[in-house]
Amino acid sequence: MRTIASGGEPLGAELLTWGRQTFGLTINEFYGQTECNMIVSSCAAIMPAKPGHMGRPVPGHEVAIVDEQGRRLPPGTLGQIAVKRPDPVMFLEYWYNPQATRQKFLGEWLLTGDMGIVDEEGYIRFVGRNDDIIISAGYRIGPGEIEDCLMGHPAVNMAAVVGVPDPVRHEVVKAFIVLKPGYEPDTALAEEIRNYVKDRLAAHEYPREIEFVDALPLTATGKIMRRVLRERQTGKSDDNASEPPRSTDGRQDASM
Amino acid sequence: MLPPASTYEELVHAFRWDIPEYYNIGVDVCDKWAHAAPDRLALIHRQANGDIEQFTFEEIRQLSNQTAHLLAEHGIERGDRVGVLLPQRPETAYAHVAIYKLGAIAVPLFTLFGPEALRYRLQNSGAMAVITDEEGAAKLARLRDELPHLRVVLNVDGRGHSSVDFHQGRKNQSTEFTPVTTRADDPALIIYTSGTTGPPKGALHAHRTLLGHLPGVEMSHDFFPQQDDRIWTPADWAWIGGLYDVLMPAWHHGITVVSQRFRKFDPEAAFELLAVLHVRNAFLPPHGAQDDAHRLHALEILEVRDAHHRQRR
Incomplete structure (x- = not known):
């Protein structure tokens, strides 16, 4: 094996250790959602993995933590994970559901509905959902x-x-x-x-x-x-x- | 799509998007390679009985072209929605390629969906055709009265439950097809996602979404692709994770994909698959791989299995 990527939910430190012991490689965690996928990633080849963090914004995607008014929050502050539009990976709209499409955006940001915190080095930690998902x-x-x-x-x-x-x-x-x-x-x-x-x-x-x-x-x-x-x-x-x-x-x- | 880099800062600094005005996923992942390297291996599929089937990019081109003609014969045109209710198997992959080349919109549907989930998604998308297997055809037969838009159910296993035999229909078609010209912003697929309130929402994606996935796919696999890379995932191709984190990006790069349907996630078989088929890259969801009903936790089960193995040694 050369690489293992994992996403969909947070990868624990234990699994990271297991990956190193079993395959001799660092599992790269990444993050995204159906509407806007593969926007944050780890990459052991060029940056150390931080357990509990999903990685850093993938080049080409502007990912930020924003408050309820869509203002960018500083490192260490809990807020919603948002992605700036336009972005090639971003969905066009919800099929025949303009109201849901409108609600998905706040100004220039797509709101993931996921809460997170970014650290000083730009690593993002997933904290939880902001709704009932x-x-x-x-x-x-x-x-x-x-x-x-x-x-x-x-x-x-x-x-x-x-x-x-x-x-x-x-x-x-x-x-x-x-x-x-x-x-x-x-x-x-x-x-x-x-x-x-x-x-x-x-x-x-x-x-x-x-x-x-x-x-x-x-x-x-x-x-x-x-x-x-x-x-x-x-x-x-x-x-x-x-x-x-x-x-x-x-x-x-x-x-x- | 990623430039070479030795630090994250360097990578971010050097990166530029390259999104052409006209772009079609089907042409990009299949015809491009069928032209440049026709004999290159696109797919290695292990069947339930252990038999291995292999497909080159040229074979996928011909199969997808026949499928596009078959869909057209049943009245499917640009912009029409086509459901794909199949597990990991070769037809799933080339059905997607065919739908994109036709300019139609693919609607991946998870094989574990029950009738209510299927009815909503098929009604909402207004799917005019569904490509499925015997199991799916049986489910759809009971819903047909409630799906006025659905014209044809194409069955890859035969012709049971008022379906049409997919392969019989496909074999009669020409292997040459001129792909529809699509803009990068034209719609290509709808993937349904759960909402907090009310029914699921269909996220409509443009052809460009594949290009948009590439930097993340390449980064999460330490600068994918490298020499001899070969990728596999237990995640079903009905989800964005299986389809757009693995299958389509790999084919964009001309990389061989390994597939197998795990009805029940079997760690022994998974380790064997990795070794025997020389898999070098994998996308493994931490827990649920594809079939929660069978307690499927790809990484954790592999971990437990591996611990037992080491204890025995």
Whole structure:
């Protein structure tokens, strides 16, 4: 082997060490997303790997950490990872969805929806998502489609889907379900619901964990507060509810 | 696309984009090499039974040209969407090349998608044709009534489930095809991505996206390509990671791609594949390679397997 590249979710220091021991090479981590891919990378040939960091901006792409107004933030500050347009790798638009396309950009920046920190040398660290996207086993999974599917099951009255920390997959999909009257919240029903999603939607995004609850936390406008459900999982108090998102490995980052 | 450099600063300083006004992915990854080095190996595919199939760039050119004619025969024109519901196999690769040369828009679809996920993506994209296998044809047969745009399902395994036999139709076509002239900014593919609220969104990419991927691909493989490089990934070609981090960039550079469908990620088989087929470069997602349903964690499973191996020794 001459090279191994890895991306899709953060590469731990352990895997970096394993790569050196097994293949005698440094695994290069890189970063991107479907809309704007391969924009940050490591390159052991010319720069040392920093465990916990994805690498530096790939030449040709202007990548920065920006605040909510799209202003570039200095090193060491948590913000959103953004890419300046135009950029040859960047997508054209969302198919027949101009509203989503507009929301993806802020002025000259494409917003990745990923939070990060850049250090003095330009290395970027991935911190987590700024929304409810679940990153599990390398897949980016949106809760909306799973919730829609769950709602099709005859026993389900309400459903909310979040990612909960998992040592192997980074996160796993967990569904909180309010049952319709007359259904018993038992393991057989949980299994049936799991298979229901697996068969209809996709075998890689069914809820591995299901918890039956009496009610879901809702906003005044009736929107499910997924963050509250997530925080219940990680045992965080509501005091942190206004904080920026948790890191995807479940740790509350000190720099937040 | 990267200039030689010994430091990151030097690399950034020397780099310039080279994006032509007219550019077609299919011509770039296939016809270019079929002309310059027709006998060069494009693909080494290991079948489920262990048999090896090999394809030169000239063979991929001819197969993709026949496929383009077949799609045209079924009414597919420039700008039309064509679904590709296939795992890693040769047809997947040359179907993409054919769709791009036709000026149509490829819609990669993951083979593990269930009916709801497929229905949404096919309805939303308005796909007029889908190239798939027997398994995919069976899934699509149950959705046909809800997919008014879908004219034809081309089945690489035969003609079950109201599908049309892909290979039978392809073999009758000419191996010569004049690719449509496309601008670098013209649309080439739609890859669906999950949203926080509501249904998935189809990210529409232009032909230039392949050129845009090159600096990152080259950097993450320490100045890819080098002499004797040969690349493989367990990531499915329905995702941008398999398709645009590995397959298409490798072919842009005339580098041989190794492929195999792992229904269940088998570390023993993966190590063997790396050794026997002389793989020099790999893209390995840290955990999920392609099939989460089968607990697939490419790097970690390889790691565990390797630890056991060393203990035994």
